Amino acid sequence: MSTTLAQVVVLSAPWTEPVRVAAGLDDDDGVLILLSDGGPGGRWSHIGAEPDRRWMGAVEDAASFAALRNEAFGPGTVGLAAYDAGARAATGPRERVWPDLMLARYPTLLTFDHHDRQVRAVGRGETPQAAQAAARRALAWLHQATPLHTPPAPAETFQAEAPPQAYLDAVTDVVARIGAGELFQANVARAWSGVLTPEGRPLDVFLRLQTRRAAPFGAYWRLGDRALVSNSPELFLAFDARTRRVATRPIKGTRARAADPDDDAALAADLVASAKDRAENLMIVDLMRNDLSRVCTPGSVRVEQLFGVESHPTVHHLVSTVTGAAGVGVGAADLLEATFPPGSITGAPKHQAMKVIAAHEPPRGPWCGALFLIEADGGLTASVLIRTAGFERVGDRWRFRTLAGAGVVADSDPEAELLETEAKISAMREALVGQQPVQGMTSTVRGRR
Template identity: 40%
Template sequence: MIVSKSFSISPVQLFEQLAQQDWCCFLQSAADSHENNQFDILVADPIATISYSDGTSKVRVGEQHYQSEQAPFELLESLRKQLFPEEQASTPVFPFEGGALGLWSYDLGRSLEVLPERLAKDLSTPDMAVGFYDWALIFDHHTKSTTLIQWHEIGDEETALERLKQRELWLSIQTSQELPKFELTSAWQSNMNQAAYHDKFEQVQEYLLSGDCYQINLAQRFSASYQGTEAEAYQRLIAANQAPFSAFMRLPSSCILSVSPERFISLKNGEIETKPIKGTRPRSTNKQHDQQLADELLSAEKDQAENLMIVDLLRNDIGRVASPGSVEVPKLFAIESFPAVHHLVSTIRATLAPNYSAEQLLAACFPGGSITGAPKIRAMQIIEELEESRRSAYCGAIGYISSSGDMDTNITIRTLVCENQKIYSWAGGGVVTDSKVDAEYQETFDKLSRILPVLE
C-alpha cells in the first residue's frame, strides 16, 4: 500500500539536486513520441542495496551489511518480497510504488550460463546493482502532475504519513545548484579500427556459414576522458534523443547514462510485453529521402529475416515462464523512428504463468536476444571470443520491479558508462550471412550519431 501527496517541484528540477547522490536513479520517457510512455520515476536514498559481481553479492539492508553467494535473481526476489510483501500490496495506481530499481549488466548472463572468460573485466560497474526504494517521485506526462509516494505495510499508515512529511520537507529544502559543465578532455577512441572490424566480420561469417549461429551481434566500444558532471551530459543526451526508455543511475563507483529506444520486458497485471529491435536505417534531413529510407527498411527482406530470428528466440524464452498457448505476436515489422535512426520493431505478448515471478521472467529472457544473436548462448560465446572488451552495462537492462510485482525494463543500448573520469559508449549490430561489412560498420556510427557528437 502507499500514501501519496501532490508535489509542486518537477522531477527534472529535483534530479539536478539529487544527481550527485549514490543510488540516485531517474527513469524518463519521451511521452510525446511513443505510446505507453506516461511516467517519469525519480528515486534516491534506498533502504537496501545489492551489488553483485564475480559470483558474490554485497548486500546492505538498513545498517546491516553482509555478503551472499545466492544466485542473484533469486536473492533479488527474496529480498524484494521480504521488504515489500506482495500480499499486502493494493492494486497499483502508479507504475512504481516502492520496490526494486536498478541495473542488470550484460555480464550478469554469466550467472545463468557457462561462458568463456577471455576478456578482462576492466570496468568496476557491478554485474547487478539494485536499490530497494520505499518512496518515489512520479511525474505523469498526461496530467502534468507530480506525486510523492511512500510505501507502507497495512497498519503502518501513521508512520508512513510522518515519513512522507519528512520526505516533503527534505525535498523542499534541497538547495538548487548549477551543474558543472560536462566536457570531453580527449577525442573519442574506438577499441576496434575499420580493419579490425573487417577481420572480425569475416570471422563472424565463418561461424555463420559453418552453422554455429544464424545471427551474431558484433559491437565496438568508444571511450574518451571527461570532466564535469555526468548529469549535465545526461540532460544533453535526453534533449538530443528523446528516447522512450531513458535512465540515469549513479552508483558508488560509476554512473550510467542510457537513452535507449528499446523496451526489454514489461510485466503488468500478469501480462508480458517485449519489443525487440532489429533493423536500422539512418535518418535524413530531407523529408522525402527520410521517408524513402523508412520504406526501404520496412520492405527489406534481410532486415525482416533478422527481426524474425529474434522474435522466435524471444517467443521461446518467454514461453519458458508463460501460460501455455498465451504467446502471441500482435505486431511484426513495424517502423519506429527516432532522431538518429529508423528501427524495425516487433511486439510479443504473453501471460505469465501463476507460479512464476517478475524476477524469474527477467532471468528466463536475460540477456535480450536482440543484442546477442541466435542461438543466444552460442552467439554469446562468439561475442566473448571476438570483441575487444566486456560489455558491462551495455546490452543489459535498467528498470524496476514494483512492490506489486509489475516490472518494466529497457535494453541498455545507446548507453554510456562513466568511471574514473572516462566515459565509454558501445554500438553494434546483428550480422547474418548476407550482411555487407561496410554497411554494418557504418551502422554502428549511425546509431551513435546523436550521442558521440552531442558530448563533444
C-alpha cells in the same frame, strides 16, 4: 529496521515536467532518474534518492536473480544486470568489469504519468508516520525544479578502442561462421572510452541527451563511484502483475535519419521493405517467443506486432512486440532468469551467439544488460541498455565506456554494419564531446554517409 516497508503513503501534486525536476537535483550518491519521452512507448517517469538498502556483487550463477527473491528488495527496487552475468553460461569465466547485479530500494519516489499529466509522491516506511515523511520528502523535490539548460560537453577524450578495420574483420568472420552453419545471427559491437574533464559529471551527459534526443527509457543512476547514463529506446520486459501480461519489444533493423523529410521517409520505407532487416528481426522475435514460453501459460505467447517502424531523433528502428500470460507463481526474478540477456543484443541461437561475441569483444559490462524497476504490485519494467555509457570514478575523474553494435546475418555487408554502429553512437558521442567529425572511417563508408 524490518526487511519490508509495509506502510505506503501517496500524495498528489500538480504536473511538473520531470526533466525540470531532474535538472534541479543535486548529483548525490543514490540519485535515480528514469525519464521517458512521454511518447506511446514511454508513459512513466520516476525520480528517486536516498535508497535505504543496496546490494552489489556477483550472481550465484549465469542466470540467477536470486537476490530479487529476498523480501528486502520489493516494490521501489531498481536493479541493473550486467550483460556478462547472463552471457557467462556460454562464455565461461571472464574478467568482471562491472558488478553482475546492482540493487537499491527507494522508499521515496516521484512518479510521473505523462499520459494523464499526474505526479505522485510515493513514500514507504515501517510506520504510517515514516511513510508520510518519505512522501513529503519526494514532494519537496518538485520545488527544486529548474529550467533545463544544456551543460557544456563534459568529456575530455572519446577514443575508439579498436580501429574500424578490426570491426570490418569481425563482421567478415561472423558472416563466414553463419555460412558454415555455426549460427544464424550475432550482434557484434564496437567500444569507445575516455575521461571527463575535472569538473565534468555523468549527469551532464544525461541532461545533454534530454535536450534534443530524449528516448522512451532514458536513465541516470549513481551508486557510489559508479554511474550509468542510458538513452535506450528499447523495452526488454514489461510485466503487469494484476493482468499477468508480459510484453517484450525487440529492436532489429536500423536506418540513420536524414534532414530532408522526403529522404527521411524514403529511408524508413527502405527499412520496412528490407528483406535482410525483416529476417534479422524475425529471428529475434522467434527467440523471444521461445524465452517467454518458459515462464508463460502454454499457448499464450503470440506476436502482437511484427515489423513496426519507430522513429527516434537519429535513427529509424524496426520493432516487433511479443506478449504472453505469465504462469502461476511467476514473478519478476523468474521472468528475468528466463530471458536474460535480451535476445536482440545477442543473436540466434542465443548460446552460440554469445560465444561468438566473446571471441570478438572484451566483456561488455552494463552495456546491453538491463535496467529494471520493481513496481508497487510486483510488476516489472526493464529496458535494454543500448545507447548507454557506464562511468567509474577513479580518483577525482570519471572514466566512461560506451558501445554500439549491429546484428550480423548471412548477407551482411561489413561496411554497412560499420556505418550502422556510427549512426547508433552519434547521440552519445555528441552528448559526451559535442559535434565533432567522425575520425577513422574508411573512404567507402564516408562516401555512403
